[in-house]
Amino acid sequence: MTLAPACAPEHSPGLADSHTGGGLPIPFAVAGTGLHLPPTVVTNKDLTRNLRTSDEWITSRTGIRERRRLAPELATSDMCVAAALPALEAARVAPSELDAIIVASYTADQPLPSTSVIVKQALGANRAMASNVSHAACASGIHAVLQAAHLLQNPSVRAVLVIGADCASRVIRPTDRTGGVFFGDAAGAVVLSRAETVGAGLLSYDIGSQLSYAVQIPGGGSRLPTSADTLTSGAHYVSMDGPAVWETATTRLPQSIANATRRAGLTPTGIDHYFFHQANINILGETLRRLEIPADRAPITLDRLGNTGAAGLFTALHTTAASGRLRAGDTYVMCAIGAGFHWGTLCLRQA
Structure with missing residues (x-):
């Protein structure tokens, strides 16, 4: 399989702000x-x-x-x-x-x-x-x-x-x-x-970040402390640049998954389960398409829950684990992107 340009090799110049590492010995x-x-x-x-x-x-x-x-x-x-x-x-x-x-x-x-x-x-x-x-x-x-x-x-x-x-x-x-x-x-x-199972646990990871104010809450911190003006202007609410989120997410998520799975000696299509931050159905669909991952490996909860922030990937994990479909020996990826921007992928194996 030839990866799209968004899935650049681990050491490409575009990934200078990403750190990819190996697993951990204790399962x-x-x-x-x-x-x-x-x-x-x-x-x-x-x-x-x-x-x-x-x-x-x-x-x-x-x-x-x-x-x-x-x-x-x-x-x-x-x-x-x-x-x-x-x-x-x-x-x-x-x-x-x-x-x-x-x-x-x-x-x-x-x-x-x-x-x-x-x-x-x-x-x-x-x-x-x-x-x-x-x-x-x-x-x-x-x-x-x-x-x-x-x-x-x-x-x-x-x-x-x-x-x-x-x-x-x-x-x-x-x-x-x-x-x-x-x-x-x-x-x-x-x-x-x-756990006692050798080879279970964290196999690899990829973590990256790049400063962006495309998604932010500007009010309430030390730069812009709470005041009558910040309350009136709505500075304590989230502001979001949708096109910037789309561009970053659909570039960084496939790159991060490709890097983490490569470091684990696996391929994106060889992973059993994907637990994504539930951001947007089109972002998830584009990420799966670029990596040729079957859609049925990535449970979706955003249709009935919306974007639940840091809870999103755990709602997806729960959907699979609670139904007994996360079995011993299964490989799974946890992947998310958030304001900042921060993104990351963990590649794991269940004991």
């Missing part, structure tokens, strides 16, 4: 997954009442038909806990047995204290190290799983809970015709635990 496995979806469903028809759009426009450009909205009295940590509990039950791991909890989210409950500590307290995971990953936005789940994989190389670490959760409805301008149709609220969780 681990997906021991259990969990999912939480807020009960409130917002359909495309619902959105047309307040936004200048149509069901046909939304579906054709995004693949999304409905999304969830978190109740106003709840926060991201509530979704995290609700997704973590079934994941722990499926893994047969008690909260007290967790060595670490890593929360991937760009919509923290508040600046301080960290959402991961709030989740740790709520679960009663008293001995767990608590960590947050927010810098990679929708790709933070990739960084979180990579961190968990490295923690599991330590003999004292046996089980790590990774949660991807975002409440994007809190950072979307109500009248935003673009952001308002894309994003949904959800949380997905996975328990990764030590």
Whole structure:
């Protein structure tokens, strides 16, 4: 198979901002997954009442038909806990047995204290190290799983809970015709635990970044602190340049997958499962097309959940794992792109 130009070789000049690495010797496995979806469903028809759009426009450009909205009295940590509990039950791991909890989210409950500590307290995971990953936005789940994989190389670490959760409805301008149709609220969780199967766990990875303000929340930081002016101007809401996202995603994701699978001694078509950040059906379709990957290897959840940020790839993982289709010996790829831009691919084998 000849890869398209977007899938350039590992050492091409265009990949100077990407780091591709090998696997890790200590095996681990997906021991259990969990999912939480807020009960409130917002359909495309619902959105047309307040936004200048149509069901046909939304579906054709995004693949999304409905999304969830978190109740106003709840926060991201509530979704995290609700997704973590079934994941722990499926893994047969008690909260007290967790060595670490890593929360991937760009919509923290508040600046301080960290959402991961709030989740740790709520679960009663008293001995767990608590960590947050927010810098990679929708790709933070990739960084979180990579961190968990490295923690599991330590003999004292046996089980790590990774949660991807975002409440994007809190950072979307109500009248935003673009952001308002894309994003949904959800949380997905996975328990990764030590395994005995030689060759399982992380086989390889590819992580990259390149500064861009195409997707940003400019207000509320040290450069533009919260003020009456930032509130009036809507600087605390997400702004997004759709064409820039398309160009970056459809270039970087195929490159990253090609590099990671190559480093693992595999090919993109030889991977059993693909768990993508659920960004946009057309971005996913173009990525699969460029790598000649059969569509049935990549479960889609965005049609009924929307773009759920860092939760997206975990909702896809849960769809396969909870149904028993992630079997021992299967290879799988986790892949995402987020604001910044950050992108990354993990190539793994289930124990």
